[in-house]
Amino acid sequence: MKKLLCLALAASTLMVAETALAHGPVSCPAAPRAERKPPAQLTKQLKDSGWQVRKMQMYNNCYEVYGFDEKGRPVEAFFDPRTLARIPVAP
Numbered sequence: 001m002k003k004l005l006c007l008a009l010a011a012s013t014l015m016v017a018e019t020a021l022a023h024g025p026v027s028c029p030a031a032p033r034a035e036r037k038p039p040a041q042l043t044k045q046l047k048d049s050g051w052q053v054r055k056m057q058m059y060n061n062c063y064e065v066y067g068f069d070e071k072g073r074p075v076e077a078f079f080d081p082r083t084l085a086r087i088p089v090a091p
Contacts, residue, residue: 026078026089027060036081039063045084051075062087 042063043053050070057064062078069075078087 026062026087028062028078028080028087030061031082037084042079042084 039056042065043056046053046065046067051065052068053065054068055066058081059078061081063081063084065075065077065079067075078089079085080087
C-alpha cells in the first residue's frame, strides 16, 4: 500500500511539473522525414550534456522535450529536427 501511495504521489508531482512549464508560440520549418535527425540522436546529445529526458514528442514541427537539465531543474525545450539546435521560446 505504501509503495502504491508513493508511486501515485510521484506521478502527480511529475504531472504538475509538466503543466507548470507552459510555453509561448514556437514552431519549426516543416522538414520531410528523410531530413530529420532521429529522436534517439537528440536524446543521446542531451544525456551527454547531463540532461534527463522524460518525454519527447513532435510539436509544431519541432522536437519537444520534457525532462531535467544538468542542474536538475524541470525543463520543457524545443529543438529543430534537422539541426537539433535548441529553439528559443518567447514568453
